[in-house]
Amino acid sequence: MTDFFIHQGLFTEILEYIGTFAFAISGIRLAAGKDFDLFGAYVVGLVTAIGGGTIRDLCLDLTPFWMLNSSYMIWTAIALIFVILFRKHLIRLNNTFFIFDTIGLALFTVVGIEKTLDCHYPFWVAIIMGTITGAAGGIIRDIFINQIPLIFRKEIYAIACIIGGIVYYATDMIFNDNTIVQVLCALSVALTRIIAVKYQIGLPHIKGEEETE
Amino acid sequence: MTDFFIHQGLFTEILEYIGTFAFAISGIRLAAGKDFDLFGAYVVGLVTAIGGGTIRDLCLDLTPFWMLNSSYMIWTAIALIFVILFRKHLIRLNNTFFIFDTIGLALFTVVGIEKTLDCHYPFWVAIIMGTITGAAGGIIRDIFINQIPLIFRKEIYAIACIIGGIVYYATDMIFNDNTIVQVLCALSVALTRIIAVKYQIGLPHIKGEEETE
Amino acid sequence: MTDFFIHQGLFTEILEYIGTFAFAISGIRLAAGKDFDLFGAYVVGLVTAIGGGTIRDLCLDLTPFWMLNSSYMIWTAIALIFVILFRKHLIRLNNTFFIFDTIGLALFTVVGIEKTLDCHYPFWVAIIMGTITGAAGGIIRDIFINQIPLIFRKEIYAIACIIGGIVYYATDMIFNDNTIVQVLCALSVALTRIIAVKYQIGLPHIKGEEETE
Numbered sequence: 095m096t097d098f099f100i101h102q103g104l105f106t107e108i109l110e111y112i113g114t115f116a117f118a119i120s121g122i123r124l125a126a127g128k129d130f131d132l133f134g135a136y137v138v139g140l141v142t143a144i145g146g147g148t149i150r151d152l153c154l155d156l157t158p159f160w161m162l163n164s165s166y167m168i169w170t171a172i173a174l175i176f177v178i179l180f181r182k183h184l185i186r187l188n189n190t191f192f193i194f195d196t197i198g199l200a201l202f203t204v205v206g207i208e209k210t211l212d213c214h215y216p217f218w219v220a221i222i223m224g225t226i227t228g229a230a231g232g233i234i235r236d237i238f239i240n241q242i243p244l245i246f247r248k249e250i251y252a253i254a255c256i257i258g259g260i261v262y263y264a265t266d267m268i269f270n271d272n273t274i275v276q277v278l279c280a281l282s283v284a285l286t287r288i289i290a291v292k293y294q295i296g297l298p299h300i301k302g303e304e305e306t307e
Numbered sequence: 308m309t310d311f312f313i314h315q316g317l318f319t320e321i322l323e324y325i326g327t328f329a330f331a332i333s334g335i336r337l338a339a340g341k342d343f344d345l346f347g348a349y350v351v352g353l354v355t356a357i358g359g360g361t362i363r364d365l366c367l368d369l370t371p372f373w374m375l376n377s378s379y380m381i382w383t384a385i386a387l388i389f390v391i392l393f394r395k396h397l398i399r400l401n402n403t404f405f406i407f408d409t410i411g412l413a414l415f416t417v418v419g420i421e422k423t424l425d426c427h428y429p430f431w432v433a434i435i436m437g438t439i440t441g442a443a444g445g446i447i448r449d450i451f452i453n454q455i456p457l458i459f460r461k462e463i464y465a466i467a468c469i470i471g472g473i474v475y476y477a478t479d480m481i482f483n484d485n486t487i488v489q490v491l492c493a494l495s496v497a498l499t500r501i502i503a504v505k506y507q508i509g510l511p512h513i514k515g516e517e518e519t520e
Numbered sequence: 521m522t523d524f525f526i527h528q529g530l531f532t533e534i535l536e537y538i539g540t541f542a543f544a545i546s547g548i549r550l551a552a553g554k555d556f557d558l559f560g561a562y563v564v565g566l567v568t569a570i571g572g573g574t575i576r577d578l579c580l581d582l583t584p585f586w587m588l589n590s591s592y593m594i595w596t597a598i599a600l601i602f603v604i605l606f607r608k609h610l611i612r613l614n615n616t617f618f619i620f621d622t623i624g625l626a627l628f629t630v631v632g633i634e635k636t637l638d639c640h641y642p643f644w645v646a647i648i649m650g651t652i653t654g655a656a657g658g659i660i661r662d663i664f665i666n667q668i669p670l671i672f673r674k675e676i677y678a679i680a681c682i683i684g685g686i687v688y689y690a691t692d693m694i695f696n697d698n699t700i701v702q703v704l705c706a707l708s709v710a711l712t713r714i715i716a717v718k719y720q721i722g723l724p725h726i727k728g729e730e731e732t733e
Binding site: 122125126127128129130131132133134135137138148152155157158161164167174177178181237238239240 | 578579581641644645648659663666667668669671672673674678679722723724725726727728
C-alpha cells in the first residue's frame with residue numbers, strides 16, 4: 095500500500111518536473127526572441143513555471159511551493175541550458191513541447207485544485223485556483239516581455255483548466271477513488287487543449303465600440 | 308436596532324456590487340478595444356474590480372475577500388454579458404458609468420480603510436490601503452492591456468481616495484457615530500472626483516530632463 | 521555593548537534610507553521622462569524602493585516592512601521634491617546617484633538575506649530573497665512605465681545580489697561575527713556592480729531562433 099503511494103507520488107513528481115521544464119522552455123524561448131541576457135531569460139522561464147502556483151499559495155496563505163523544494167530552480171536552469179544548446183533544433187521540437195506544455199497545464203491544474211480543497215475552500219474557489227496555477231505564469235511571462243498576454247487573445251488555454259475543474263467536481267461526486275478523479279481531470283484539461291489546437295477552436299472575440307481613443 | 312444594521316449592511320452590499328459592476332465594465336470595455344476574447348475580457352474586468360482589494364488583503368494577511376463570496380465573479384459575468392448586449396449604446400451611457408465608477412471608488416475606499424483599522428494599523432496605513440483598494444485594480448487592468456496606467460497621467464483619481472482617507476481621519480475624531488464618518492468619507496471621495504472631472508482639474512506633471520534615452 | 525548595537529542599528533538605518541532615497545529617485549526620474557503627473561511619479565518611486573521587499577515579506581508571510589514604519593513613504597516624498605527642485609542638475613549628479621543606488625542594492629540584499637534566515641529558510645531561499653529585495657522593485661518600476669525591465673537586458677545587477685548571497689554563505693561558515701559577514705556581503709554586492717559598470721561587463725545574451733512570429 096505504502097509502495098503504491100510512493101510510486102504514485104514519484105510519478106506525479108516526474109510529471110510535475112516535465113511541466114516545469116516545458117513552462118520554463120516557453121518563457122526562455124520568448125525571452126530569447128526579445129534579446130534578453132542569460133539572467134533575464136532565466137527569470138522569465140522561472141516566473142512562467144512558478145508564477146501561477148505562487149499567486150495561488152499567497153492567496154491560500156501557504157508558503158510558496160518553490161521555497162520548500164529547490165527542484166523548480168534546478169529544472170529551470172536545465173531548461174535554460176537546453177535552449178542554449180539546442181537553439182537551432184527547437185522549432186522542429188515544437189510538437190514535443192506542445193505535449194510537455196499540455197502535460198504541465200493538466201497537472202498544474204490538478205495540483206491547484208487539490209491544494210485549495212485541502213484548505214477547505216468551496217469548489218468554485220478550487221476551480222479558479224486550478225486555473226491560476228495553470229495559466230497565470232504565462233500572463234506574468236508576457237507582461238515581463240512587454241506583450242499583451244497571449245491567453246487573452248488566442249487559443250483555448252485557461253478554459254481547458256476551467257473545464258478540467260468542472261470535470262473534477264462532477265467525477266468527485268461519482269467516484270470514491272481520488273486517483274481516478276485526478277486522472278479524469280488532467281485528461282479533460284489535456285484533451286480540451288489538444289482538440290482546441292487541432293481544430294483551431296477559439297473563443298469568440300469581444301468587439302470594440304469603434305472608439306477612437 | 309438589528310434591523311437598522313441589516314438594512315445598512317444590505318445598502319452597503321448593493322453599493323459594493325454597483326461598484327464591482329462599474330469597475331468590471333471599465334475593464335471589459337478597454338479589453339474589447341484591444342481585441343481580447345471573451346475569457347480575456349472577463350479576466351481584465353475581474354482584476355479591475357477585485358485587484359486592489361486582493362493586494363490589500365494580502366498585505367493585511369487576510370484571505371482575499373472574493374474567495375469568501377462568489378458575488379464578485381457573478382457580477383463580473385453580468386458586466387460581460389451587459390457589454391456584449393449593449394455594445395453600441397455604451398458610449399451614450401458614459402455619464403451613468405462615471406457615476407457608478409465614482410460610487411465604486413468611494414465605497415471601495417471606505418471598505419479598505421475600515422478593514423485596515425480593524426487590523427489595528429495606524430491611520431496612515433489605512434489611507435494607503437483605502438487608496439490601493441480603490442485605485443490598484445485600474446493599474447493592473449492597464450498593465451494587462453499593455454498601456455501605461457491611466458491614473459499616473461490623467462485625472463484626479465487616487466488623490467480622491469487619499470482626500471477621503473484624510474476626511475475619515477478628521478471626522479473620526481469629531482463624531483462618535485461610525486456611519487456618519489463612513490458617509491462623509493465616501494462623499495468626499497465622490498465629490499473630489501466629480502469636481503475634478505467637471506472642472507478638468509489635474510495634478511501638475513513632472514517634467515523630464517530632456518534626456519534622449 | 522548596548523550602545524554599540526544602537527549605533528550599528530542607526531548606521532544601518534541611515535544606509536537603508538539612503539538606498540530608499542536613491543531607488544525612489546531612479547523611479548521618479550524615469551516616470552518624469554514618460555510625462556507622469558506628481559502622483560504617478562510618487563507611486564513609481566515608491567514601488568521601486570519598496571516593491572522588492574514587499575514581495576519578499578509576502579512570500580515569508582511577514583507584514584510588509586513599510587506598513588510598520590512610515591519613513592519609506594516620507595523618504596520617497598523627499599525624493600520627489602528633490603527631483604522637482606534640482607531637475608536640471610540631476611544628470612550631473614549621475615555618479616552620486618550611482619553610488620547611492622549601489623549602497624541601496626547592497627544593503628537591501630543583506631536585509632533580504634537576514635530576514636529570510638531569521639524565518640529558518642535554507643540559504644538558497646535567502647539568496648533568492650536577497651536578490652528579490654534588491655532587484656524586484658526595478659522590475660515593477662519598468663512594468664509601470666511600460667518598458668521591458670532593464671535588468672533583463674543590460675548590466676550586472678541582480679547577479680551582484682546573487683554573488684553577495686554566495687559570499688554571505690561562504691563567510692558565514694568562516695566567521696563567528698555576524699557584522700563581518702554582513703559587511704563582506706554588502707561589499708561584494710557593491711564591488712561586483714561597480715566593477716561591472718566600470719569595465720562594461722555584462723552577461724551574454726541568449727539568441728533567438730530567427731523566428732518570424
